[in-house]
Amino acid sequence: MMRLIVTLCVTVLFMPLVQADVAETKLENEALQIDHQTFRHEVVRYVRSIAMENEDNSTKTALTQLEKEWNNHYQQTHWRVHIVSYHEGNVFGEGDASGASLTETLQQATQASLADTVITSKTDLNDYYFKVSFDYHPDHVYAMVNNEDNAYEVQGDRVIVRHVDREGIENQIKQSKAYLLRAINNDYSGIFKFYDAEHDTSEKLLRTTYSATTLNTLIRLNQHQKDIELQSYFEGMAQFLLDRQLTSGPNAGGFDYGVDPETNEETCRIVVGTTSKTIFTLLLLHNMTPDEEKYLQSAQSAGNWLLKMIHDDGTVTPVAQCEDDKWNYNNKQSILYSGQVVSALSRLYAITKDQRYLEGAKQVASQLIREVGLHGALVGDEYRPANSISSSWIMMALIDLAKVDPTPVYIKTILQIGNVLLERQINQPDDAYNHGRYLDAMTTSGNGWINEVMGEMVPFCEQQKLGDCDQYRDAMRKTSRWLLQNTYNENNTYNITNPKQAIGGFINNFSSQKVRTDAVCHGLNGLLSMLDNEPDDKDVFIDLPERPLTELLPLLRAGEYN
Template identity: 35%
Template sequence: MKKIYRCLIVAFWLINSGFASSVNPAPAVSISNENLRNDVLHFARSIVRSHFSGTPVSSPGAIALEGNWTVSVTPYLHGVASCTGFGKSPMLHQAVKNAVQNLIAARGYTHLSEKDLRDARFMISFSRSGSQEYSLIEYRGEAKELINDVVAIQHLDKDIIYSKIRDAKEYLLRAMDKNTYGFHKLYSAISGTFDNRVITTYTSSSLYSLLKLNDLERDERIVERIPFIADFILSMQVQKGEHKGAFHYSLSLETGEKDHRFVVGTVSKTIFTLLELYARTEDKRYLDSAVLAADWLLGMRNPDGTVISQVKIQNGEEVFDRRYSTLYTGEVLSAFSRMYAATSDERYYKAAEILADHFLKRAEHDGYFLKDDYRTPTDSVPTSWGVMSLLDFYKISENEVYKEVLLKCLNEILKRQHTNSNDLYNYGRIGTGQHTSGIGWINEVTSEVYLLCKKENWKGCMAYEEPMMKMMRWLIQNTYSEANTYFLKQPKKAIGGLIRSNTKEEVRTDAVCHGVNGYINLFKSSIR
């Protein structure tokens, strides 16, 4: 997105009026046509070979097309675009030839040898007079359609999903700090570095995902790391004082100091992971820690039972954030519901019931698309947390009212999905959301509803399959891969990470967690 050589792709069909070859009239041509893309790439490559070896240039074949073409050819070598050749001609093949010849003759070319050009990946952009610009990127000898700087994903199957599950696992293992066993929040794909803090909630979310990954396919690396990661989480819990049971938000790797910020979302999501650890190991340390955490959450409520989002200790004084957050409220409701399921402690059920009934009222007031004081009114993430938390409460209450409301909320989210298959850049994402962490979470929530729907034989389960597949296609398209990391100097470190957004070449660890959790849920189901 940030490279001057990359092109903004906003459509995928070459719009044609009188598109013709020099001999016979030709039909409209699509950049999505694999043969066209490969013909352009192979013709460009044949010109390079001819220059160095004297071999004949291959026939232009299907790209002998009229149209007042402008073409650019940029070789990327080790993540660097060193120069670009430009060409124009009334014929596409001649414009490609002119661009390659201009590249070879360009000033500064001398440091690109024949081997450099052979090893580089060509990005080729072209447009007709009066039309938009289209791009392809070379990958393993084939021309892949580019949308911004990601490769378009045309279809999904179980093999693709499985490969992304494995890539996500490798990424998560890299996101762990090797000294503390805590996990980073952000990775910069441009600089090739992680941030300098490890964060409790991202550690808990990563371990939660690694447990699911190990359930799917045992990996001794995960098995070996589980107790160390769990120990880091336990080390972040406050053991005495007024905030006993809470978890410090983060640890500085530079100073070794824990911050004094206690967020109900951090505590809630850590409870999720502690309960998973206890279920697998029966190690009472994890349940005891979860109880301490849940009891702290009981104290982080307003008189009406709603949630106080967080507290910071500044200059020895408590500073509470009392803005209303649907996300934090949902996380706490899920935590109380899961704690009741694990302990049968009525305190947690009563606290959960207050929050669940609160959501029923807000959902009806907001037209089943929930809003709060943190996010924009069009953001679907708050509603998705209403769905997830009401699903958790439905599991312990078995009250159909909560199921009915969560399904209405989910339907409001899915109404906002982009469904124009000719617009692959947006196809599958939800509403105004451009962040993979948000879309990944919505897909994970939808998959949880889908699995329970099938388990309990609800009506209409099939209706969730297509939206989930569309979301997964969009998420996988926006994941760093061998094909789309041509502009990165350290591509291997980014692979498997979900690209943060359309403006930031970063990876948020929670985006990877949510993405892979949804993939695993659907991979293990019968969905095709």
């Protein structure tokens, strides 16, 4: 009896403490349900209020309350924050701070990044961007950047894209179309290769292949949605291409590589890839205006020159270069160029039914298939080792050829390469920075091109009843998300000086702030194909979940110790 009485007394005595622990745990669990976007938003609001020396008590209270709810009696807190402030695209300053209080740590880092600068108005404040990074063990970073009062997840210098829907794709198409139109030279209607967003400069040389590729994409955009303004550029750009075509000499029919708009001097360099891609565009122009004979005539003249560059074994002389009125020929073999020749001749045959073009395409295709037979679906050449992009050009070439000559070996090789490419696509939803790109393709031009090929593969697969066509559609969704993430927009231009010029451009690679023109074209072509290939009632194409904040909070609070 005495033991029972003691037990009851102890239970009654400690019940309030147990209830308090339960209540505290419940409060902790409720607090931990806060989502990433709310946390980022509150951090950014507080940093901006500190930047104006006008501490936002409501925001501070919100962060303090969150921190109070996160606190527990078993974990030491040591926030570690690094803030980089940007003004007009340049780094204005950097600040580091660490400590037990989240608000005090943010305040110290913000003030250090601005030094003695006083921001006096909301308008001036909106010209500043703050990249806020939390270090946590082991050697990880949780980062965000603001655009005014809005906050966005950042990895490296990329604002992460996790949600892709039809509206977002259409908006990207609109912005990238505007980028291409800004890139057109007013006097020549030609296009450069690179725009350097870091220095706000463009290359001078107007290159035929990038001009042809741009016009090709603009025509496709007009097919997607009729646009009178867009159409007004076509004639001038087409004339730029026609003006680059040689009309006499041993290389008549080929297209010069480019022209310097300041000197009006051409390069006197004729490349089969440039000529092939120009044929693609000339044939689109012919389909638009069948009564205009000049486009088909020019394409046929170019095709005749390509035929002369093909050897009996199916190899192709890729480059003719003149020096002192003498033509020199480079015979280094290029899978890319050979694939482009097959596509150009196949498309020419589809329109003209001239048997010479079909035979030329088959001759080069046989050599490409031999390469696949010898080395496997991943092929290289004398310019580059085995890689996904070269292989994708064989795939595209054989798709074009199989449309006019569905020989089984062509389809077999297409499927063989397609399978290897799919195996080489990074499929890691937890790694949003890389998810969707191809293993050895580090650029938006390379990934954009493979995405464009997949866009052609989807309808080809369905028309030929090859089976499991959705795997190519799924690959497009993943790559398209990655491409959107690597495109300049209003939220990720915090570190460049002229956002208005860069927006819509696809950033070339991880270590560059350059925009490559054909990356924009390939990216747009892939997005247009993606919309065409998806069911009309499908609005959301991909959603990448973010790691729950409940898993990260203990790590963020613990910080990263040296």
